[in-house]
Amino acid sequence: MLPRPIPKEPAPWAFPTPQERALDNGARLLVYPVPGQHVISTRVVIPAPLSSEPRDREGVATLVSRTMDEGTEQRTGEEMAELLERNGVGLAAAATEGGIVMEVDATRPQLSTGLELLTECLSQPVFDQGEVRRHQRQRLADIEQALARPASRAALEWIATKYAPAARASRPSGGGAETVAAITRDDLAAFHRDHVGPRGATVVVAGDIDVDEATADVARTLGSWGAESGSAATEPADNPTAADAARIVFVDRPGSVQTEIYLGASGPSRRVPGGWAPYPALAYLLGGSPSSRIDALLREEKGYTYGMRATFRPRLRGGEVLVSGSVRGDVTAESLDLLLGVLDGAAADGFTAEEVKAAVDFVGKTAPARYATADVIADEAAHLAFDGLGTSFVTDYLEGLRSLDPQRLQRDWAAVAHDWTVVLVGDADAAAEQVRALGRGDVTVVS
Template sequence: MKRTIALTCALGLAAGSPLAAPAVPKTAAPNTVAAAPYQRDAYVIPYKKFVLQNGLTLIVHEDHSVPIVGVNIWYHVGSRNEKRGKTGFAHLFEHFFFNGSENYPHGFREAMDDLGTNNRNGTTNNDRTNFFEDVPVSALERTLYLEADRMGFLANYISKEMLERERGVVQNEKRQGENQPYGRVHLEKSARMYPYSHPYSWPVIGSMDDLNAASLEDIREWYRTYYGPNNAVVSLAGDITPEQALALVKKYFESIPPGPPLPRTEQWIPRLERNLRDEMEDHVPQVRIYRSWHVPGWRDLDSTRLAVFSDVLAGSKNARLNRRLIDEKQLATAVSAGVDVNELSSTFDIAVTVRPGVDPALVEKELDAVLNEALDKGPTAQEVARVKASALASFARGIERLGGFGGRSDVLAESVTYGGAPDAYLRQLDALTAVQPAQLKTVAATWLRAPHYTMTVKPFAKLSAAAQAIDRKVLPALGDAPAVKFPAMQQATLSNGLKVRLLERHVAPIVNVALAFDAGTSADTPAKAGLASLTLELLDKGTRQRDAYQMSDALESLGARLTTGTGPDMSVMRLQATSANLAPSLALLAEAALAPAFPADQFALAKQRRLAGIAQEKAQPNALALRTLPALLYGADSGYGLPPSGFEQSVASLTREDLVAWHRDWFKPGSAAIVVSGDTTLDKVVPMLEAAFGKWPAGQAPAKPKTTDAGLASAGKRIYLIDKPDAPQSTLLAGHLSLPPGQPEDLAMEPVMQNFGGMATSRLNRNLRLDKHWSYGGGARLSSVRGPRNFYTLIAVQTDKTKESMIEVDKEIRGIAGSRPIQGDEFTSIMRNMTSRLAGRFETINALEAAALETINLGLPEDYWANYAPNMRALTPPQLAGAAGKFIRPEDVTWVVVGDLKKIEPRIRELGWGDVIVLDNDGKRVR
């Protein structure tokens, strides 16, 4: 974020960007090669500038040499715009920009990777925030759409959850930076050098206290104030014409409303009244001395001239400080000097890393001697010519690139942001190339004979550890797993028959409310597959009273969040609320559940997203296999056999009226239940629920379609192959139908499945990942449905080990089914795992809610979870073996293998495991 800059940045260019080089003196110095005269035109970056009606500035540089465009967006907002007590907002908001936006609620980084971008990032400093990416020209329109969406449509997408997540990320970034050697120096330096009221006196990343105190409204207000188009520059450089660029930018950006006008201080250069000195100890290997002076900001050409002087002092082997301190006197191991350029003011900085064993006072004495000599006599013509030539070459190397730090798009954006014109950098180049030794001597004396700040960082004093008092070869014993208490599941019924269950927990002032309907994907038919999940997805996208944005604002104003989900047997709406705002939050939940509008525009967008999502599922080998197997096991007409997302043809055929009808049929209080968990009581919450849902007319949902053909449960081994040409891995999915829930052995199957394929060190992973290294890892599970459950294993293996891996998976299935039961140390280990992790399993109210929903869905006894821990601890090896033998049937396994058939099919057929059938990615037989 903050960076110490040598000559390149004194030109106002971003760190790493090349510098404009100076003109060569008429007479070359002895023993040097004369540099070519400064040709200004060679450094001009042609551009066209446009200003949209909303104030957005567009700069376009046309270059068709490669089919990419450097996209660089600068917002004229940084930490200087913050106030004490509310610092770190600019940098925090930079993080928000990568989370997605209202119309593209997905990660921006992932989107950019998908588009084939390079050199992408975002940065924040005192004065600006920028985002940049180099994109293939084919992806430019998509990129501009995404950039416009996060410029204009981010506020309603920012959630409390996002704030908490990104606040934590930034705080860890702050810890990481400060944990580096010399990482705290800049914090101390800024606080000491600048007046308390100066906006550079706090760090760009902010303080921990301020980050912790930041509220959602604080963040939204910051966004509304500073991220409008009138405070931004879009700079495009590359394979595009100005006319094309203007059309695209108008299309996506011009309708974004401008933000408020912003007052802006142009210059504030503090003056130190006397020399200041600090000393700190840190976890550093060597003493380092920092010396800093206040100097002018970006617009003042003295900052450019001072950068030349800094390179005279340091920056090359032959520079004065390098030569004296490192080579001649051997007092230091590293020396640097530069101008840290900012808009209001800059600092001239010298840093010297002291050679071990050398007295820092001696180093400071020599530093002062070198500096005073340079100030007294000025630099030589040879030194100035060398620095200017080097700087020009550096600048030229930078503008070879279209994008990124120091590339053409970056230079133009920075120039218009700080200098008021896209070619403002040329003034700096002119000043650089024109400066002569006498002028440089005057400028340096003006600014560097003023009082300065010195910080000396020393290693911590050596400490010693206590004498060894334990034998570290002895592994400490484990105590018994802690007792686990599950809160009582309290019950009530509303006047319309809606059942209520409450699990109290008062550790935080939050409440979860889940409204569960007896529907789910098993309520779908093949012709309307995907209808249940699509209906749920649109419930919070607008009601008869509010559109999607108004609903979002209403929820967020209460600190509430509403989400939906669809499982095989249940459809669920989840509300996360604060206990203080529970009643109005419940009213919004009821509004979304009972009065959805299913707006036509939102419906159309949801269908588009769903169809794209299905295509993605079919392109992913694991997802494709998981879409295919259920229909093979349950039958094509079974609700359990349908993919939750649906098929392209079924989703394409859905109408808004289908969603309205599905909602009308399945949203009935007699077929629903409400689960409340968290900081409330039954006496408090039931009147609230009655007020929100009591007027919902009583009724019952229809009977569901059949979920399975029982005859398929013992179909025998079959292998289905799906071709994925040139795939480097094969996905192996092996499964069969097993028993429905309600069996006496259900509990014992949990440690069986955990040990077989539920953790990183499961049998499956120990074999194929840890021992043979044929796979990154896989897993196994027994699905949680009301009907016959699906036992399956899923693992991706290297292509040339497909047949061998199938043999190993089959061996592991046979082993867990009976030939190698869990016993001895393996039993002890898995039961320790199962019982010890119970303490954390129900830590959150989300976990309590999930347990209650499972109770409702599977018809578990009301005291099931209260007795869960002691019942788990009481299991024995014979019980696990009996459960595995009853639930897992190796001879009934159906295989789905997705891979490069030209490489794997012949060897799979060699197995002789029954019929081998080739399917397409829609699950239809090819041969």
């Protein structure tokens, strides 16, 4: 009989290393050769942070990102859409805290066409009045929908409570109803002129492509994007915390049978001293799986929720630790008390060696699968570019996982697990007094 094989520990995994080139117009190029990934993913990262928007026109960056492909100096929006569909090219854009990302996904034979159309949208948008109005109405509808959904309503109330009113982070990234309604076609053109340009931008290309071929394609297309365009080098602003952030806000939804819980505190940025490694592990231990501490109690033992999640969200300046999910309305106060007990208990009592090993194994050993495709590699590189970091950041924190121990995780969790800002969205008449009775902070009810 053959002896039973003994599994070995997998070898350490590293994020793919890019080849970097400089384009003549001031942008930099990062090429990630990924064999077998025949759909090439391209991202253009334009670091024009949301804090660069005029205060009375917040949302203009979002509308710019949504309308740059809705007509150019060479073709109408319908012609652009038809050409993209005919060539099987996917083109999209979005505005984030750090700036605007435009993306193109295309097979190798159609990559040149995709890059040409992307360059055209970046350099020659006309911001047709009809299309601007259409996207403006759509954004206003998005705002109404966000207020109607408990999860997004809770997130909006949380940022408004957590951050000082002057902070850009206290308001929706896509702008509010008043500021979006005030935006004109000329506002889009002015923002594009002033902030959307190649200087300071990063181009990421990932897929099964030769580095020299990718460089030549990008230099011929995006490299012609005029250097006379606006600079994308605006520095992000700080986001100060409100003086009364550590409190409980109950958003009243009469008759609601569930309560959305959304709580958080200030957390680390990606540049935190000691490295990022502890934070994905902490998120997994507390709210990253059905066996995490939160779900083990509130879902598996009590049956109060379908599931709650914990996460660390780094920002360009600082960051946040967040826990969210919905519970049965009739156990709102008890659920909140139990949830805060889990979070406080982890800071006071720490974690076992078995828990730490499970978290390290999950975060580290699933990384190769999480970053297996070209689009995910390109997305990760784009997000890190906003923060001035390369994808070696991922390799470094995965390596740092190997040295984590219970003492380190308890220390790092205790450093952030306090001064909670708590938002509840549910039936305040049925639960607000019970929440007050917990004695866990001032409770404010809003409609």
